[in-house]
Amino acid sequence: VYIGEDLYELVPRAQLVQIKALYKDNDTVRLVRMIDDYAASYPESPNLPYLAKIKEDALYTAAVSAQADKNYSTALTYYGQLLDEFSESAKHAQIVQSIDDIHFDRAKQLFDEKRFPECRTAVEDRMMEPPSPLQPRWMDLWDDTVYQNILTNVGVMPGNAIRYKSREYLTFMPNGKHVNQVKQILAEAFNYPFTQAFETGRDAEVITLYEENQGWLDTWFDQELTNSARVMVTTSLMHMNMRGRAADLFKSITPMMTPEYAALGLGLCEKNVIYDINKFTPDEFLSLIDETGLCNDPDYSLSLIKQYTKDLRTAMQAQYKLLKNIPDDRKREMVLNDTYSILSENQAARFPGYEEVYLDAGVVSFRKNDYQGAIMPLKRYVDAAGDNNSTEKKAEALYYLGKSLIALNERDRAFEYYRQLTDTIPDSIFAGMAKSEMEDTAWRNNLNNR
Numbered sequence: 001v002y003i004g005e006d007l008y009e010l011v012p013r014a015q016l017v018q019i020k021a022l023y024k025d026n027d028t029v030r031l032v033r034m035i036d037d038y039a040a041s042y043p044e045s046p047n048l049p050y051l052a053k054i055k056e057d058a059l060y061t062a063a064v065s066a067q068a069d070k071n072y073s074t075a076l077t078y079y080g081q082l083l084d085e086f087s088e089s090a091k092h093a094q095i096v097q098s099i100d101d102i103h104f105d106r107a108k109q110l111f112d113e114k115r116f117p118e119c120r121t122a123v124e125d126r127m128m129e130p131p132s133p134l135q136p137r138w139m140d141l142w143d144d145t146v147y148q149n150i151l152t153n154v155g156v157m158p159g160n161a162i163r164y165k166s167r168e169y170l171t172f173m174p175n176g177k178h179v180n181q182v183k184q185i186l187a188e189a190f191n192y193p194f195t196q197a198f199e200t201g202r203d204a205e206v207i208t209l210y211e212e213n214q215g216w217l218d219t220w221f222d223q224e225l226t227n228s229a230r231v232m233v234t235t236s237l238m239h240m241n242m243r244g245r246a247a248d249l250f251k252s253i254t255p256m257m258t259p260e261y262a263a264l265g266l267g268l269c270e271k272n273v274i275y276d277i278n279k280f281t282p283d284e285f286l287s288l289i290d291e292t293g294l295c296n297d298p299d300y301s302l303s304l305i306k307q308y309t310k311d312l313r314t315a316m317q318a319q320y321k322l323l324k325n326i327p328d329d330r331k332r333e334m335v336l337n338d339t340y341s342i343l344s345e346n347q348a349a350r351f352p353g354y355e356e357v358y359l360d361a362g363v364v365s366f367r368k369n370d371y372q373g374a375i376m377p378l379k380r381y382v383d384a385a386g387d388n389n390s391t392e393k394k395a396e397a398l399y400y401l402g403k404s405l406i407a408l409n410e411r412d413r414a415f416e417y418y419r420q421l422t423d424t425i426p427d428s429i430f431a432g433m434a435k436s437e438m439e440d441t442a443w444r445n446n447l448n449n450r
Contacts, residue, residue, distance in 0.1 A: 012042055023054050028062040028078075031055070056086050063098065072102045100126075100135070107141060116149040140177070147178040150185060160212075162189040167216055186216070187225055194229060203236035227253050231260050238267065243294065259284070267291030269300055277307045282314040289318040298326045302335065316342060317351035336361055340377060355384035359397050362404075371404040378404065382417075395421055395428035402434060411441070 015038050022031040035055045039048055063078035079099050082089065089095070103126050110119035123142045150165045157165075166186035169176065176182075190213050197205040210217070210233040220226045230253045237246035247268050253261065255273075259280065265273030267288055280288060285308055292301040301322050308315045319339050326332040340361040342349050362378035365371075378401040385394045398421040405414035418434035425431050 012038070012045065012047075016047060019051065019054065023058055026058070026061065026065075028058050031058050052086075056082065056089060056091075060091055060095070063095075067098060067102060070105075072106060076102060104137060104141070111141060111145055111148075114148075114152070116145050116152065120145045120149060143173055143176045143178065146173070147176070147182060150182060154185060154189070159189045159193050162186075163213065170216070183221065187220075187222065190217075191225065191229075194232070198232045198236065201239075203239045206233055206236040207240070223254060227256060227261075231256075231258075231264060234264050235260070238264070238291065243268065263288055263291075266304065269295035269297055271300065277304055278310040280308075282311050285311075285314055286318055286321070289322055293322055293325050296327075298322065298328075298331060298335070312342075312346065312349045313351045316349045316354070320351075320354075320357055333364060336364060344380070355381050356393065358384065359393055362397065363400055366400050366404055369407075371407040374404045375401065375408075391425075392428055392430070395425040395430040398425075399430035399434055406437075415441075 015034065019031060019034050019038065022034060032055055035051045038045070038051060042048075059078045059082050063075045063082065066072070066075035066078065076099065079095050079102075082091070082095050083099075086092075103122070107119050107122040107126070110116075110122060120142070123138060123145060126138060127142070146165070146169050150162065150169065153165070154162060163186060166182050166189065169182045170179065170186070173179065190209070194206065194209045197209060210229060217226050217229055230249055234246045234249045234253070237243070237249065246264075247270075250264055250268055250270065253264075255261070257275070259275075262273055262275035263280070263284065266275065266277075269292055277285070289301055289305065292304060295301075302319070305315050305319050305322070308318070316339060319335065323332050323335040323339065326335060336357070339357050343354050343357055358377040358381035362374045362376075362381060365374035365377065378397050381397040382394065382401065385391070385397070398417045402414040402417040402421070405411070405417070415438055418438055421428065421434050422431045422438075
């Protein structure tokens with residue numbers, strides 16, 4: 001069958017008519033398909049620029065309509081096709097803005113539905129996409145989303161997770177809308193478990209928590225919180241005998257007029273710490289002197305004891321405890337004699353167990369061959385111990401009292417104390433020695449009388 005040239009011309013004309021009809025009816029899918037078919041069939045057609053304009057307008061109209069109906073997937077498909085095929089379009093800026101609007105609306109819907117983790121993912125995915133910088137609304141939404149994700153998980157997530165999320169927010173949003181609230185959340189998420197660990201004596205946990213959070217604590221806006229944390233961790237380091245680390249950390253604490261700070265500084269023998277020592281309770285003061293004793297500076301400890309005029313009894317108890325650990329014999333004896341002198345003259349200075357100072361003073365004098373000087377403190381110990389005290393220490397005092405009298409050629413008086421020892425504390429090792437000496441003396445007397 002012969003088809004003339006006129007018929008070949010009618011086909012594209014008919015297609016153009018149909019394309020116009022589809023454009024008028026807003027039948028975008030069929031319109032786009034027919035324009036693409038026409039362009040493929042007639043690549044040299046002078047109508048192609050006109051058809052491209054129709055296609056662009058149809059796609060844009062369809063995208064806007066789908067966006068208005070919240071049919072976002074369809075709208076994004078059309079907008080994406082427009083960007084791919086019409087990169088030089090006059091509507092390029094509007095298209096890019098519309099795509100951003102859709103993504104934002106989707107993310108905002110997740111936020112409104114309190115699906116904060118999903119919203120954050122959507123926002124961050126968008127933040128990773130080129131080409132233009134994000135508008136401020138995205139940063140505001142990210143700010144709100146991250147904050148809400150922290151806030152809604154307080155009491156739900158473990159403390160370390162809340163601290164991590166809070167630090168993350170402050171790192172990326174140092175000027176964010178919720179900075180103050182997040183700082184408060186971070187402080188509470190750290191301070192509560194930290195304080196609980198400290199108050200229950202879990203020193204290793206205190207140190208670990210501090211080390212994990214030291215980065216932000218060192219630059220924290222609330223100096224009071226940082227100082228308080230450093231005081232507690234320094235105390236824990238001292239409890240664990242890490243005095244070197246404790247001393248280093250103490251130097252980073254802003255000086256405070258608190259008993260806790262003063263106790264730390266004085267306990268570490270930081271002599272520039274100024275504090276009224278008499279504000280410490282007796283128990284606190286005794287603990288303080290225990291700490292200062294570890295500094296190997298007895299003169300410093302003694303200077304604190306001399307300042308503690310609030311309670312002479314506690315001061316003497318601390319001094320007696322301290323002198324036992326003084327390595328220098330001469331210094332130890334000097335402190336012992338001072339303690340003995342005060343206790344002998346002042347009843348108000350006598351602490352529970354004070355009589356042991358008498359025993360120690362007597363034994364030291366005996367060992368120095370000061371037998372006369374040994375008798376009075378030893379007798380004071382025996383008198384203070386009383387008749388009902390049958391201890392090894394009383395046995396020791398009776399024995400050295402007898403030995404001192406023997407050295408002074410007062411054997412009869414000495415044996416009176418020996419017999420008191422063997423009669424009242426017969427199982428003592430000193431009773432055995434006293435009995436042996438009395439028997440030896442009796443044997444020698446019998447031998448001499450033959």
